[in-house]
Amino acid sequence: MVINLKKMSAEQDLLAPGHRLCAGCAESIVVRQVLHAVGQPVVVASPTGCLEVATSPYPYTSWRVPWIHSAFENVASTISGVETMYRSLVKQGKMEDKGIKFVVFAGDGATYDIGLQFLSGALERGHKFLYVCLNNEAYMNTGIQRSSATPLGAWTTTSPVGTAIPGKRENRKDITAIVAAHDIPYVAQAAPHAWRDLITKAQKAIAADGPSFINVLAPCQRGWRYPPEETIAISRLAVETCVWPIYEVVDGEWKLNYRPSPKKPITDWLQSQGRFRHLLTSENRHIVDALQEIVDQQWAKLLERCRV
């Protein structure tokens, strides 16, 4: 699978410009990269969230490919239905096999929280589709509420920084490992600054014989509180600090895709975004230490899994 940037840049984006996502939003960057990798014919599904509302305000649509939104929690079931109908019609000779591919773009809320059961069911049943999580670590569409992807200590509007409680009290869960535990053929973590890595992963994922999943960090300038032009730098920093390691699990084999050297301290990450500003005071030092410890532990566990 070769990536020809020149050729790719000449291709038409399957997500048209003119959508209503914020300036600097990572979601459109990820969607465009993944769809370049996947190519046509493709059918896309999205749950409720920033991407959905910003790309489908009737009577306009930004989607140059068939696209469906049903509800917030059920995108995995919706795509299960679409994919199954395709198999059924082809099997019965009611339509020709055009090699249609099926891709989901879903927020972390739709993936980690309200849609987890639906996702797990679809993975277990083995529908052939690529599920891309656009992980901005909160419910952005409804105004920056915590999700189970929100890291410890982060400010959100439902984990506000109060006089009694300094931001989110729980750490995020590791959905990528949870998905990998479904033993599907392809699982990965990626980030948009590493575009070649992401595109390669999308190509591998869509070629897999079964469900595939890519958890892509999607920095959100509104919710994370940083200037819009820094999205790509923030993405890189997440990987350099090991806050967001990029790796893949191919047929059960864990493989690290990038090892930062030197590994940057968590404080670099925290300083880059307003959502962590309150942590950089002496009384919240213990939270910073706890975050560093979590990152270190999880990084060590990942290295072990990847046998490096």
Next chain:
Amino acid sequence: MVSPKVRGKPVALDGDRAVAEAIRQMSPDVVAAYPITPQTEIVMRFSEFVANGEVDTEFIPVESEHAAMSACIGASAAGGRAQTATAGAGLAFMWEVLWVASGTRLPIVMHVVNRSLSAPLNIHCDHSDSMGARDAGWIQLYDETVQEAYDNAIQALRIAEHPDVMLPTLHAMDGFILGHGLERLELLPDDAVREFVGVYKPEHSLLDVDHPVTYGPMELTDYFFEHKRQQAAAMERALEIIPQIGEEYGMLTGRYYGLMEGYRLEDAEFATVALGSTAGTIKTVVDELRDQGVKAGLLKLRCFRPFPATTVAEALGDKKAIAVLDRSLSFGAQCGPLFLEVITALFTHGFSPKVLNYAYGLGGRDIVPAQIHQVYKDLIDIDREGLAGPSLRYLGLRE
């Protein structure tokens, strides 16, 4: 009436199995379903058809009813036929996406086996589940017998897919009473069903990759209301389409279907209105009362959504007294949902007969002829003496 075009095969089946046969014969492209008593038999039986290669259908053994309806939404939007079956809590769990199915104008067919809603947990029949979905934009038919469950299952598909309708359609049979009740019915030959349901050619499809369509967009204050009005208009058109399809089905089978069935209703002075299997019990009582010289009659409503207001008002307007039997409660309301519709229809058509509302049969409580006799006695009493006591009464309740 002309003689039917095909001869059915007489069999003895319970409602669940009869519906499973109907689904097999319709052979939808996708079925997504989840087991729940008293619908489980349908899923089990259909799984056997799939396992034995007796259907072309792809079966999605989803992890929940919400997923079942969500998968049907995806499958239907992808341009083929999608069906599911559920009951009680399963239907309630689907509630949000029932609206997505109808708002997206997807002609999904759902077989409902009525079951009460928890708490307390109860697996038996009442209509709380389908009445809870009454405003969700689905066409709702009710079955009196296992034969009707089978017949309505097949007609539901044609109604849903009619180009003037394009609305999801459900038919509901009383849990256990019909679902597990063994009755004699006639099954059509497979090819007769295939011919009756024909080939589905949707105007749009997600899988038509050369003509990309956006399904389920966001609509705000500018367009949403107009699209809801279109859904209401489709319901209005369905009032004409449903009897047309019932007529066509009658030509094929000898069993004709309309929006309602009047039983000794035309010259009746005292009428009851009911949905589902209770109509059968009422018919027996009507016959007994007629033998005694009481002009009793029944309006069995087949189609609850859309509600055939004019048909109902015209059938009931001249009655001395009417009792509406509701197999569900709307807590805090003045009456049950069926009563509300019937009264509104009468009032808006200029009729004001004496009326009573009965809540009955919740959680599968038996409804027996003696209770129906009591209802007609009450009607005769209020006709003579005027309405005394509450208009909402409880039938078969230990008080």
